[in-house]
Amino acid sequence: MKRLGILLSGRGSNFLAIAESIRLGRLKAEIAIVISNRADAAGIASADALGLKTLILPSKGRPREEHDQQVVTALREAGAELIILAGYLRLLSPWFVQQFPAAILNIHPSLLPAFPGLEAQRQALDYGVQVSGCTVHFVDEHLDHGAIILQKQVPVLPTDDEHTLAERILEQEHIAYSQAIALIASGDYRIEGRRVLPGRTKK
Amino acid sequence: MKRLGILLSGRGSNFLAIAESIRLGRLKAEIAIVISNRADAAGIASADALGLKTLILPSKGRPREEHDQQVVTALREAGAELIILAGYLRLLSPWFVQQFPAAILNIHPSLLPAFPGLEAQRQALDYGVQVSGCTVHFVDEHLDHGAIILQKQVPVLPTDDEHTLAERILEQEHIAYSQAIALIASGDYRIEGRRVLPGRTKK
Numbered sequence: 001m002k003r004l005g006i007l008l009s010g011r012g013s014n015f016l017a018i019a020e021s022i023r024l025g026r027l028k029a030e031i032a033i034v035i036s037n038r039a040d041a042a043g044i045a046s047a048d049a050l051g052l053k054t055l056i057l058p059s060k061g062r063p064r065e066e067h068d069q070q071v072v073t074a075l076r077e078a079g080a081e082l083i084i085l086a087g088y089l090r091l092l093s094p095w096f097v098q099q100f101p102a103a104i105l106n107i108h109p110s111l112l113p114a115f116p117g118l119e120a121q122r123q124a125l126d127y128g129v130q131v132s133g134c135t136v137h138f139v140d141e142h143l144d145h146g147a148i149i150l151q152k153q154v155p156v157l158p159t160d161d162e163h164t165l166a167e168r169i170l171e172q173e174h175i176a177y178s179q180a181i182a183l184i185a186s187g188d189y190r191i192e193g194r195r196v197l198p199g200r201t202k203k
Numbered sequence: 204m205k206r207l208g209i210l211l212s213g214r215g216s217n218f219l220a221i222a223e224s225i226r227l228g229r230l231k232a233e234i235a236i237v238i239s240n241r242a243d244a245a246g247i248a249s250a251d252a253l254g255l256k257t258l259i260l261p262s263k264g265r266p267r268e269e270h271d272q273q274v275v276t277a278l279r280e281a282g283a284e285l286i287i288l289a290g291y292l293r294l295l296s297p298w299f300v301q302q303f304p305a306a307i308l309n310i311h312p313s314l315l316p317a318f319p320g321l322e323a324q325r326q327a328l329d330y331g332v333q334v335s336g337c338t339v340h341f342v343d344e345h346l347d348h349g350a351i352i353l354q355k356q357v358p359v360l361p362t363d364d365e366h367t368l369a370e371r372i373l374e375q376e377h378i379a380y381s382q383a384i385a386l387i388a389s390g391d392y393r394i395e396g397r398r399v400l401p402g403r404t405k406k
Contacts, residue, residue, distance in 0.1 A: 128397035151333040194331035
């Protein structure tokens with residue numbers, strides 16, 4: 001069973017969906033630690049209520065390298081093998097990324113490479129697309145850029161505002177993230193170029 | 204019944220799908236003229252075989268403005284009201300675009316804004332997306348950029364190469380283009396920002 005290290009900054013709805021998948025036996029993994037860079041993150045209170053190990057490491061006003069080192073140390077001490085970003089509002093340093101090669105996952109509320117960055121749902125509406133969705137991807141040194149593990153599409157409806165669209169995408173995020181973690185935890189995949197394909201590399 | 208002016212450079216499979224939709228009565232429109240900028244375009248032979256008015260206006264080695272003026276004149280003389288780009292491998296000049304405001308349509312084999320330009324299917328595979336599709340959009344002065352009229356998604360499968368993906372997208376193109384033309388020909392839509400929405404502007 002892979003040990004997950006969860007990083008969040010807010011309510012962590014994706015973290016809660018992952019915890020629920022584990023509870024229901026749909027995702028064979030365990031949550032080793034939940035770390036927030038903000039003391040007021042509601043996700044930490046939820047994690048405490050679930051009896052999970054939690055840690056608050058405030059990032060505000062601290063040098064990135066110093067904070068990243070603290071987080072990596074805490075993840076290591078907890079034995080985390082897969083790092084799951086669940087609304088972690090902080091870009092990881094290249095050094096951080098290198099500590100967990102092909103083992104840091106993020107989820108983004110658009111079909112990347114369309115609409116990276118903040119307010120992806122608003123960007124999608126403003127551009128006038130009719131298909132959007134979510135993307136689970138490996139984290140690399142660039143924003144919302146690593147190899148794609150899983151994408152799910154949702155329609156954008158004429159009646160949508162950013163809230164209704166965000167809600168429809170979030171439903172798919174909650175499904176997609178656990179599926180993607182299960183795939184990576186199983187090891188039964190290979191990376192060819194940027195494509196993440198089912199099945200191990202043929203020897 | 205709106206009169207369509209078709210511009211193509213190759214076999215024009217989207218043109219043929221539109222002609223078939225008209226024949227079957229699914230699309231209420233008529234094809235006023237089919238123009239190619241290449242003498243060897245197979246689409247022109249197909250159009251001749253269907254008894255449509257055709258015209259070859261070679262673009263090679265000619266100044267863009269002069270060629271664009273010839274094409275616009277021919278479209279006007281044929282009474283074309285909606286201009287349909289069906290694999291027309293030539294960027295329209297701003298002057299051309301201004302001659303037919305909100306009346307020039309193009310189709311692109313990706314979910315724009317992802318993968319504009321040439322070889323969109325190859326770009327999608329190289330990026331490793333799992334959802335792609337096609338986009339019918341108004342043409343503006345920028346490449347693959349105008350307001351989106353219709354998008355359809357297709358899955359990208361682990362076994363896909365650019366040919367199988369292109370084929371799966373093309374099936375949806377053939378459906379999407381006629382649907383989009385029907386919507387614009389009906390006039391029953393409005394543009395808010397970049398969003399194309401059903402229903403006329405409320406007075």
